[in-house]
Each structure stands twice: as C-alpha cells, then as structure tokens.
Amino acid sequence: MPADPTAVARESPGEADADQSDLADDRAQDRAQDRAQDRAGDGGEAEVLAAERAYLSEARAALRRMREHARSLSADVAADWVSRQYLESLLDQRVAALADRPDTPLFFGRMDACEGRGDDLPATIYVGRRHVHDGDEGRPLVLDWRAPVARAFYRAGPADPMGWRRRRRFGFQGGELTAYEDEPLDGRALGPSAILTREIERPRTGPMRDIVATIQPDQDEIVRADLPATVCVQGAPGTGKTAVGLHRAAYLLFAHRKRLGRSGVLIVGPNRAFLAYISAVLPALGEIHVEQATVDDLLGAPTADEPADVAALKGDARMAEVLRRALWRQVRKPEEGLVYTRGASRFRLPDYEVREIAASLRGTARYANGRAAFAQRLAHRILVLMEQRGEAPDDRVQDQVARSRPVKRLVDQVWPKVTAEQVLHRLLSDADLLRAAAKGLLSEDEQAALLWAKPYRSHRSAKWTAADRALLDELNDLIERTPTFGHLVVDEAQDLSAMQLRALGRRCAGGSATVLGDxxxxxxxxxxxxxxxxxxHLGRDGQVAELTLGFRVPGPVLDYAARLLPHIAPGLAAPRSLRAGAGALTVRRAPDLAEAVVAQARRSLDREGSVGLIAPDGMAADLAGALAAAGVPHGLLGPDADQAHRLLVVPATLAKGLEYDHVIVAEPARIAAAEPRGLARLYVALTRAVTSLTVLHREPLPAELGGVPSA
Known part of the structure; x- marks a missing residue:
C-alpha cells in the first residue's frame, strides 16, 4: 500500500454501508484539520460528492453515445463478403466492449495536477477500466488505466509526485458513487487509505476480480514491463501475483494491440478449476480474445499414472537430448542407390552419394523438413544427370521426380515417416535403443526405471502419463515446428517439470512470457x-521480481503457515502481511471431525463472503456427504465444477491459486502425509484465507507446525 495516503472516506449519509462509515468515523477526529485543508479549495464534502456524481453521470451518458455511434456504423463499405464479415465482427466486439455495467464503477480514481506544470496534459484526469470521451468534442472524460498518463495514479508519491498534487480515490456501492478520499502528494502522511483497505478486504464470492483500483507501485512496475521482457514473479501468498500476471496481459494487449492481435496471448494455469476462478478478470478489463489452457490441454491429458521417481526422471531436462538421439536414429544408413527411369533413359545415383546426401541433412532441420529435403536433394541430383545428358528439365520435373515411386520408396527406407508416439513407444520398449540414446546421459539404473516392465503391443494401445505427454510434445516439435504465441502467462510455474517448461517455452519462442509462482x-x-x-528451461532470459508483502491473507494466518517455510523452502524470506487480522486464526482439536466441520461451516456461512472447506482428497467426498446430511448447502469442487456456491468443499490438490473469505482446513496431518511434498501442499491450504482460517484436526498436527495457538 502507499506509505502516505489520507484515510478519511467522505460519504453522504446513509449511502455507504456501515463498515465503511465506521472506518471513516474512527479516523475523523484525528484528521479533521487535514480534511478541512484538503476540501478548502473544493467546497464542502456534500458539494464535492455531488459534483463527482454529476461527472459520473456525464461520463456514462458519453459512453452511451459512444456505443450508439458504434452501433450505427455499417460494414457495407467493405469491398467483398469476407471483408464485410470481418468488419461486422469487429464492430460487434466494439459494441460489446462499450457496454456500461451498472454494478461496475466507470472510474475509480482522479489525479489533480500541480499548478504551472508546463505540459499539455489535462489539469484533472479520471482513471477507469476503459476510455470514455465526449462524442462531440472528443474530450477525454475517463482514461483507460493502461494509458501512459494513468501510470501516475499508481506510482506518484511524496518522493516523486510526477507533476501531480493530489490523488483522489472513490468508493462505490454497486455502481453508485458513495464516498471519496484525497491523498495529497506533498509528503503529508495521514495513515492507510480507508477506501483502498476496504476494496482489498471486500468479501467475495464467485470468480476472481480485477485489481485495477488497488494496484500497488511494485505491482504496477511488473504490470507495465514492456513486451520484449520476460518477467518472473516470486510471490508469497496474498501478494496478488496471479492478478498482476493477468493485468500485465491486459496491459500488453492495450499497448501492443496490433502485434498481439495477430500472435495472440495464452494464459496457462494449473487446472480447470483455477482457470474458471480467474476467467472473469480479463473480460472485465475488456480483453475477451485471450486463450486459457492447462498444461494437459496443451500437451494432452494423461491416461495412466506412474511412480513419482519415474515421473521426475522423465521430467528431467536430460531427456530432451535422449529424445533427439532416439528420433534421429530412425534415419537409417542407405544400403542401395537410386535408379530413376524417364522414357528410355535410366539415371543412377550410387549408394555412397545417397549416403552423403542423407548425412548432410541429418540433424540440420526438423525431422519432417529433413525428410522432405532429402527427397528434393535426390531429385535435384537426378536433374543434374539429366542436364549432363543434354536435357533441359525445370522445377516441375524436379517435383515429379521427388514424388516418383523410386524416390518415395528410397526415402521411406532411409528416412521413414514417424510419429512422436511411435518413437517414444520404441524408446520405452527397446532396451537397445534406450541404451544407445541415453549413453553418457542416464545411468543403467535410470534406464531400467524408464523401460516399461510390460511393453504395450503398439503405440496405439499405449497409455501415456503426464510426464510422457511432455516427452511426446518434445518429439512433436523435433518432427514439426510448434505454433507460437506473442505472449505467454504461466501461473504456478514452480510445479512444472523441465520438460513441461520446455514445451511452454516453445509456445512463446518468438515472444515473451510472464512467469508466476511461489x-x-x-x-x-x-x-x-x-x-x-x-x-x-523455458529458454528465456528474464528478470526475477519478488513480492513479499501480502494484502489479502491476514497476518496471523500468514505467520502460522510460515512455520512450514524452513522445511519446504528454506531460502525464501518469510512473507509479511499488511493486515493485523486480530482473531483471524483458530486451531481446534475435534474428537468428531465431521460434526466439527458441519458446525464450523454453519458459523462461517453466517458471515459475509465465500467459504472454502479444504480437506485431504480422500476425505473430501465424505465431508461433503456430512454437510449434505446436515442440510448445509455446498458444492464439491472438481475440474469442471460450478464455483457459484458460497461453500465449496475443496480437495487439497485443487486448492492452489484459489482463495476464500473464510477457510476451514480439515485434518492437516493427512494433507501433509498424502504425498512426498505434502508439507508444501499444506502450506498452500493454510494460505487460502482472506478473512479467517479455522484448522480442525482429530489427529496430532504435523510437528513442523510447532505449538498450537489457543482456540
């Protein structure tokens, strides 16, 4: 948060809710003098609020006129049917983007310039989610938060006011403007912003919201990093790293619309539940044409499981060279030459010349391109022989020769057409091929671990694991080039193997990336x-930025979870929270766990906001059954589950990236014991809470959590 905001919310009676009014009342006495100074040039609080509401009405009227103008435009000016369809699509998108959502503030901030600044910028600007201008004069009424001049709203401060004297924040209830507060940029420190704090702590249900009104200076620096830069964000829980990554995508689409409109932006998340949770952020920012996918969507869903140690070995970067060698061993040494008949003439290429052509191409291009080039090189040598006999063949003759039966037969013998599945099936089934491909890279024990104990009859019947899918993608790229995007956003990147990272790196080979994780x-x-x-492993040069200051997770919750850090990530600094969160943490032993969960779920539902019950995967269905038997409405989160329920039962393996106002973590010891990195999974579960965390356990807590706070 800013170090020096004013924190007095100015409201009209009865129009802001009680919590916001309490925040203002608590600080009113201490800051009466500062408020009087701030409003001296504007008139009284009621007059200022009335003027801002009038401006909001004017801006909404202008937005309606912009939308009506967009609707009036016709695609009939296009020269042909295809162009007309394309133009109609663009106009439809423009009309949709200009919709005024009644429950969404049209602007959330204002900046007032210093007197005598001496530039052409307006004396006052309003910052919002979209640009709005006066249809008659073209006068900007609201600036898009991504515009260069709007950067000052997030970055200006007493140390560098950037030519502005005051920042004003607005409080809204639904779409109605209910409050405002001013932050002088002259060095006066008046405490934390009430409106900013309330927006950050506002209870939530449903999908993730955008954070355009609350972006902090260190976050904004990442968001506005230029397109060529690859940025890696190490973010502790509650620091907003996911939101920062999504807002960077929105910013880049604004700043480089033409380039990224062609090449595209891809968001990669850990699972479908996570993608559903973040799905509303970019559309709310006006960006609806952004692809979202999981790693399984890109590489293919696994159809088999395997031991963790084998999966880790397959995910090792050394496998890239093993696969390359295995693929190029499919190219065989020519054992005969080429004889091509044209009319009464026969043209011969000796076997040694065929070997030289194959050797010159082997490994210099992708496998499929090399195969095509091999046929063309053979055909070209035949054309040279034709010319030596006085003929005058052209390119059409060369193509005919390349497609002829003798050439195709020789190419199939020397450079057979293969698929990634065929090559990987042979590699994992044939000890000799694996030994040759892994020589000097993998030990004999590692090779033995990779070999299938019971090989599949063919590649068509093989069952592929998640690690296999990354190997297949590597092979596919060695055979034919993988299509790329202009920008890639990868969340929870710390969970990806080297081979999965290589697969994602290929998809932004000509662009850049935003890498997020913890x-x-x-x-x-x-x-x-x-x-x-x-x-x-991504194949990118980039800068690493660290976000350690948490805005969402209360301090006691973050401190409690941080007890695990020395055991799971000893090199990381413990995260800090800006929220005191008194009473946010409860740890309680429960003889009857199901009964305690039901009771706590009811208590949590009596409070405002969303509720997440995070349980070991093996217990989630049983606890959902206990809630159902007790008549407590809820949903059970799955890959494609509806997240609209206020109370969701969340298997621990699906909790990453999600957050809820109130979290109940059931039986943490089982979460920790369920997998090799179970303590890290528990750390994830304990840091999903925005307002309160209740830990319920029947079994003893993991020793790594140390002492237990009193309930």
Missing part, C-alpha cells in the same frame, strides 16, 4: 528449486 508452494515431484532454473 517456490514454497511447489507440490510436484519435479518442483523447481530456483527461478533461474525455470527461466533456463
């Missing part, structure tokens, strides 16, 4: 130990 939340067998390692 090393302390690594829960897979191949979790990364450093961000430099992650960037290396």
């Amino acid at each position: 090393l302390a939340q690594g829960t897979t067998a191949w979790s990364a130990s450093s961000w430099e390692e992650v960037l290396r």
Whole structure:
C-alpha cells in the first residue's frame, strides 16, 4: 500500500454501508484539520460528492453515445463478403466492449495536477477500466488505466509526485458513487487509505476480480514491463501475483494491440478449476480474445499414472537430448542407390552419394523438413544427370521426380515417416535403443526405471502419463515446428517439470512470457528449486521480481503457515502481511471431525463472503456427504465444477491459486502425509484465507507446525 495516503472516506449519509462509515468515523477526529485543508479549495464534502456524481453521470451518458455511434456504423463499405464479415465482427466486439455495467464503477480514481506544470496534459484526469470521451468534442472524460498518463495514479508519491498534487480515490456501492478520499502528494502522511483497505478486504464470492483500483507501485512496475521482457514473479501468498500476471496481459494487449492481435496471448494455469476462478478478470478489463489452457490441454491429458521417481526422471531436462538421439536414429544408413527411369533413359545415383546426401541433412532441420529435403536433394541430383545428358528439365520435373515411386520408396527406407508416439513407444520398449540414446546421459539404473516392465503391443494401445505427454510434445516439435504465441502467462510455474517448461517455452519462442509462482508452494515431484532454473528451461532470459508483502491473507494466518517455510523452502524470506487480522486464526482439536466441520461451516456461512472447506482428497467426498446430511448447502469442487456456491468443499490438490473469505482446513496431518511434498501442499491450504482460517484436526498436527495457538 502507499506509505502516505489520507484515510478519511467522505460519504453522504446513509449511502455507504456501515463498515465503511465506521472506518471513516474512527479516523475523523484525528484528521479533521487535514480534511478541512484538503476540501478548502473544493467546497464542502456534500458539494464535492455531488459534483463527482454529476461527472459520473456525464461520463456514462458519453459512453452511451459512444456505443450508439458504434452501433450505427455499417460494414457495407467493405469491398467483398469476407471483408464485410470481418468488419461486422469487429464492430460487434466494439459494441460489446462499450457496454456500461451498472454494478461496475466507470472510474475509480482522479489525479489533480500541480499548478504551472508546463505540459499539455489535462489539469484533472479520471482513471477507469476503459476510455470514455465526449462524442462531440472528443474530450477525454475517463482514461483507460493502461494509458501512459494513468501510470501516475499508481506510482506518484511524496518522493516523486510526477507533476501531480493530489490523488483522489472513490468508493462505490454497486455502481453508485458513495464516498471519496484525497491523498495529497506533498509528503503529508495521514495513515492507510480507508477506501483502498476496504476494496482489498471486500468479501467475495464467485470468480476472481480485477485489481485495477488497488494496484500497488511494485505491482504496477511488473504490470507495465514492456513486451520484449520476460518477467518472473516470486510471490508469497496474498501478494496478488496471479492478478498482476493477468493485468500485465491486459496491459500488453492495450499497448501492443496490433502485434498481439495477430500472435495472440495464452494464459496457462494449473487446472480447470483455477482457470474458471480467474476467467472473469480479463473480460472485465475488456480483453475477451485471450486463450486459457492447462498444461494437459496443451500437451494432452494423461491416461495412466506412474511412480513419482519415474515421473521426475522423465521430467528431467536430460531427456530432451535422449529424445533427439532416439528420433534421429530412425534415419537409417542407405544400403542401395537410386535408379530413376524417364522414357528410355535410366539415371543412377550410387549408394555412397545417397549416403552423403542423407548425412548432410541429418540433424540440420526438423525431422519432417529433413525428410522432405532429402527427397528434393535426390531429385535435384537426378536433374543434374539429366542436364549432363543434354536435357533441359525445370522445377516441375524436379517435383515429379521427388514424388516418383523410386524416390518415395528410397526415402521411406532411409528416412521413414514417424510419429512422436511411435518413437517414444520404441524408446520405452527397446532396451537397445534406450541404451544407445541415453549413453553418457542416464545411468543403467535410470534406464531400467524408464523401460516399461510390460511393453504395450503398439503405440496405439499405449497409455501415456503426464510426464510422457511432455516427452511426446518434445518429439512433436523435433518432427514439426510448434505454433507460437506473442505472449505467454504461466501461473504456478514452480510445479512444472523441465520438460513441461520446455514445451511452454516453445509456445512463446518468438515472444515473451510472464512467469508466476511461489517456490514454497511447489507440490510436484519435479518442483523447481530456483527461478533461474525455470527461466533456463523455458529458454528465456528474464528478470526475477519478488513480492513479499501480502494484502489479502491476514497476518496471523500468514505467520502460522510460515512455520512450514524452513522445511519446504528454506531460502525464501518469510512473507509479511499488511493486515493485523486480530482473531483471524483458530486451531481446534475435534474428537468428531465431521460434526466439527458441519458446525464450523454453519458459523462461517453466517458471515459475509465465500467459504472454502479444504480437506485431504480422500476425505473430501465424505465431508461433503456430512454437510449434505446436515442440510448445509455446498458444492464439491472438481475440474469442471460450478464455483457459484458460497461453500465449496475443496480437495487439497485443487486448492492452489484459489482463495476464500473464510477457510476451514480439515485434518492437516493427512494433507501433509498424502504425498512426498505434502508439507508444501499444506502450506498452500493454510494460505487460502482472506478473512479467517479455522484448522480442525482429530489427529496430532504435523510437528513442523510447532505449538498450537489457543482456540
């Protein structure tokens, strides 16, 4: 949060809710003098609020006119049917983007310039989620938060006011403006912002919200990093790293619309539940054409499981070279030459010349391109022989030769057409091929671990694991080039193997990336130990930024979870929270766990906001059954589950990236014991709470949590 905001919310009676009114009342006496100074040039509080509401009405009227103008435009000016369809689509998108959502503030901030600043910028600007201008004069009424001049709303401060004298924040209830507060940029420190604090702490249900009104200076620096830069964000729980990554995508689409409109932006999340949770953020910012996918969506869903140690070995970066060698061993040494007949003439290429052509191409291009080039090189040598005999063949003749039966037969013998599945099936089934491909890279024990104990009859019947899918993607790229995006946002990147990271790196080979995660939340067998390692496997040079100041998770909750850090990520600094959160943490032993969960769920539902019951995967269905038997409305979170319920039962393995106002963690010892990196999984579960965390346990708590606070 800013170090020096004023924190007095100015409201009209009865129009802001009680909590916001209490925040203002608590600080009113201490700041009466400062408030009087701030409003001296504007008139009384009621007059200022009335003027701001009038401006809001004017801006909404202008937005309606903009939308009506967009509706009046016709695509009939297009020269042909295809162009007309394209133009109609663009106009429809423009009309949709100009919709005024009645429950969403049109602007959330205002900046007033210093006198005599000496530039062409307006003396006052309003900052919102979209640009709004006066249709008649073209006068900007609201500036898009991504515009360069709007940067001052997030960055200006007493040390560098950037030419502005005051920042004004607005409080809204629904779409109605109910309050405002001023922050002088002259160095006066008047305490934390009531409106900013309330917006950050506001209870939530449903999908994740945007944070355009609350972006902090260190977050804004990441958001506005230029397109060529790859940025890696190490973010402790509650620091807003996911929101920062999404807002960077929105910013880049605004700043580089033409380029990214062609090449696209891809968001990669850990699971479908996570993507559903973040799905509303970019559309709320006006960006609706952004692809979202999980790693399984990109590489293919696994159809089999395997031991964690084998999965970790397959995810090792050394496998890239093993696969490359295995693929190029499919190219065989020519055993005969080529004879091509044209009319009464026969043209011969000796076997040694065929070997030289194959050797010159082997490994210099992708496998499929090399195969095509091999056929063309053979055909070209035949054309040279034709010319030597006095003929004058052209390119069409070369293509005919390349497609002829003798050439195709020889190419199939020397450079057979293969699929990734065929190559990987052979590699994991054939000890000799694996030994040759892994020589000097993998030990004999590692090779033995990779070989299938019971090989599948063919690649068509094989069952592929998640690690296998990354190997297949590597092979597919060695055979044919993978399509790329202009920008890639990868969340929870610490959980990806080296081979999965290579797969994602290929998808932004010509662009850049935003890499998000927390090393302390690594829960897979191949979790990364450093961000430099992650960037290396992505094939990107990038800067690493660290967010350690939490805005969402209360201090007692974060401190309690941080007891696990020395055991799961000893190199990381303990995160800090800006929220005192008195009474936010309760740890209680429960002889009857199901009964305690039901009772606590009822108490949590009596409070405002969403509720998440995080349980060991093996207990989630049983606890959901106990809630159902007790008549407590809820949902059970799954990959494609509806997240609209206020109370969701969340299997621990799906909790990453989600957050709830009130969290109940059931039986933490079982979460910790369920997998090799179970303590990291528990750390994730304990840090999902925005307002309160209740830990219920029947079994003893993990020793790593230390002493237990009193209930």
